Amino acid sequence: MTPPTTLPDTPARDLGAGEPGARFLDLAAAEWIKLRSLRSTWTAYGATALAVIAFNAGTAYDTYSYWPARSAAERDEFVRNGIPLQEAFTANAAVVMMLALVAVGAVTILGEYGTGTIRTTFAAVPARRSVMAAKAAVLAAVTTAFGAVVAGASFALTQAILGARDAGVPISHPGALALVLASALLAPVCALTGMAIGSVIRRTAATMTVSVVVVLVLPLVFSDDRHWSAVAGHATLYQAWLRLAEAGLPPTAYPWTAAGAWTVYAVWAGAATALAVTGVHRRDQ
Template identity: 35%
Template sequence: MTTSTTTAAASPPGFREALAFEWTKFTGLRSTLWTTAATALMTVIGAVFVGATGSLQPDDTVLGGSLTLSVVALMAAGVVGALSVCGEYSSGTIATTLTAVPRRGRVLAAKAALVSATLYAVGLASCTAAYLLGDAVIDGSHPQGDPLPALFGIAAVFALVGALGLAIGTFVRHPAGAVTTVIAVLLLPSLFGPLFGDLQRWIAGATPTAALEKLTQTSDAAPDTVGSLGAWPSLALVAGYTVLALTGAAVALRRRDA
């Protein structure tokens, strides 16, 4: 009886316990809470702005116009993911985390599950609210767009970018460097794509922002600009390399000192 009790006491925390630890840290860190709030508010503010200014092009959809600032919100989502791990490195609490949960892969999996689920919920709620608000204030002469199931895919992009930010933060470990890298990954392919000639649409089309533009059905998401993949294949591509990035981050976390 004593031996079994000792073994049970020495066993590492399970995934549920690790997830509870991560939730406590996530909600106790001001930077992640404020950035998550900013992620939620940006799309709604964008819908109000577009409706008030009447700045949409004739072929822009109500859905796309309502989510004009969703790309900015997407960058904030990536920052949330990066800060969820970099905040621990900058404060030194990562050593405590890895002592409490020695299985480092479990720590990263718990962080990824928490960040992804939180940002999926935030993305779905805020983008739905922005669309409903935009539908009420945007000129009815614009085509409506198809909000369903697109809004679920848009929320998934937010979740994936948060997980991608987490992977980048695990590699970089420094908050400023990780935030800069996240923004660069999201923006630079679109900015520098024209320098690559005919390859532009494939370089720009592989980014999370391209998947977002296709799901929001914006007039800028033409095949010659962001690739010929449809919205859902683009989302699947983003999911694929996000999983690869998290796998690499897990390997790096296991091999490096805290």
């Protein structure tokens, strides 16, 4: 009788060992599909765009309507004092964009935590940092395009309205390009800030409250009366936008440079992305 043959002992193979990990471009494509499939997302973007452009165009049209009532001296000083740029993207429009985009950024992550689909995402791709980095990249790209369209459309429309009274300025006018860039980039920076706050707090009401305090209340608390207060105020997004966007700013006791304001933009965007990407890796679901 032949003895039974025995197979050599071999370690069990991991069925998934030969499968390549998800590439970053694949993760970004998946996040883009999630984003574009939500009708509420495009509704929010559309409503925000209409509100911002309406604020700016309404201000320019008000100037157009009452232009004949201005004196010759006031008309001569209109462009010289930088009023066309102030009406191209008003402070009210900037506040609307900031509040709306910080909410959009927060919902990007809060929606998945609220429905529990974030667990499915992390089960499919355990590399949480890569997932969050892809979310941040897609959010930044979409909101940058959104900001560019809104800021560009606002500038073109307002200057066309003012141009009917010979009061508009071209994009080559000193400070005009900086205004458009600062207003456009305000959108992605606020969106990334909202995403970071949402990834840390993970509760809708608390996230929205903290977001409003961070982007709107804090800039109003600090003043230029004292050095520490001026420096703290300069570190906020709203005051950075004011420094970059408003022409003819009155002199202050503690002035700062446009380079400093751009640095504030970069630091906020970088810190928000780092917080969203690293924070999710350290917390349980």
